[in-house]
Amino acid sequence: MPQIHPLHAYQYNNGRGDVSRKVAPPYDVLDAAAKQSLLQTDADNIVAIDLPHVPAKELGPPAAYNAAADHLKALIDNHTVTRRDTPAIFAYIQTFDFMGQTYRRCGVACNVDTVPFGPREGGGILPHEHTFSGPKEDRLALMKATATQLSPIFGLHPDESGRATAFIQRVTESRSPDMTADLGDGVKHEVWTIDEPGDIAAYRDALDDEDIFIADGHHRYNTALNYIEWLESQGDVPADHPARQTMMVLVGMSDPGLAIGPTHRVLGGMKNYSIDKFLEASQGLLNVEAVENDPQNFDEAIEHIAARESTSVFGVMDFATGLCFCAWPAVDDPLEVQFPDKPEAWRRLDVAIIQHLIVEEICQPQLNDGEPITWAFPHAIDEVLAIGKGKETGSGGGSGFAQIAIIVKPTPLDAVRKVSQEGEVMPQKSTFFYPKLATGLFLNPLS
DSSP states (O other), X not given: XXXXXXXXXXXXXXXXXXXXXXXXXXXXXXXXXXHHHHHHHOTTOTHHHHOSSSSTTSOOOHHHHHHHHHHHHHHHHTTSEEEOSSOBEEEEXXXXXXXXXXXXXXXXXXXXXXXXXXXXXXXXXXXXXXXXHHHHHHHHHHHXXXXXXOSOEEEEEOOTTOHHHHHHHHHHHHSOOSEEEEOXXXXXXXXXXXXXXXXXXXXXXXXXXXXXXXXXXXXXXXXXXXXXXHHHXXXXXXXXXXXXXXXXXXXXXXOTTOEEEOOOEEEEOOTTOOHHHHHHHHTTTEXXXXXXXXXXXXXXXXXXXXXXXXXXOEEEEETTTXXXXXXXXXXXXXXXXXXXXXXXXXXXXXXXXXXXXXXXXXXXXXXXXXXXXXXXXXXXXXXXXXXXXXXXXXSSSOSSOEEEXXXXXXXXXXXXXXXXXXXXXXXXXXXXXXXXXXXXXXBEEXX
């Protein structure tokens, strides 16, 4: 693994007590209304700095980023935000309910050497999703203006021995948390400051020789790399420059609190679509079986057919008629001919099959005259149904476009690892690690 380091973090309230009014969800899950709601609660909430321009999918005006930098400077000047004298790492636990179970996810916030993506001797940093230029331009403009990393990147590491998770449990069971937050969404955030050199060394040793897999924050890590390039274009950047380290929250893959949810697909905007035409166009590519017309029962139907057919199965729902089906590829390894150089783990991903078989071989050429279709990426069946009724949920696609939903099971963690280790990236929105990390618990100064 790239070397980990303690950080001289900036924190609200001197890193102690309840900071619920100051912290926020990550920028990329917030819209203008959510931002305003947080600021009405507290004008100094981190969202005022971390989300200066909405939407954050594109570059905003320079004045927005300059205003964010001025706001951060004011918080530092009036001691609302203070910088630690002693560098530290932070045990970070999130307790939450998800899909009928209670989880307690254990991680550590620390700095990690900012190194290019890819395998490295001793461990590398491995992506699993594509990135897009707009969000990276937005994040880079904000980083240039503030010279601060405002939110941690969510990284996973194998931790097959369980040493890192055991370390976190030992620390957090020994005393009460130093800092807490509750954003009202059912997730409890607790932070323990760890500044003893021996403890930091013990955690570093537990991560020796391990890869880091980016779970969430691909655009932000790319931005960290781009920021170093920009600094180097301005002049010499010494080896110990703060920008050569990036703040992450690292969670072991052996942690029982690690939860992955599904990211379903809602497709629409097709000129020639009907469920009958879709089924006809699917012949020879998909096996399709009618199931109970209740989308809330897809999980049970998918599991039953997957066990019978020994293959990956997904649900299909037509919004116009309410008809529900289960579908699976008509041939084993259906993307092998199209992508012979891709690893098998990638070719068998539900999300890859949906994109390259269903969308690119059925929907676009046969139901939309070869034109691109419209996508949305909801995480819950209720959200799928809301999109089908024309509601805007923030999952993409816009309102009133939905024609068909593809319901998937969560992408297995082992598949994320295999695809990343093969140097491949998955289609967009392949994973949904729940919950998101909070922004504002710790800020990483880059100057």
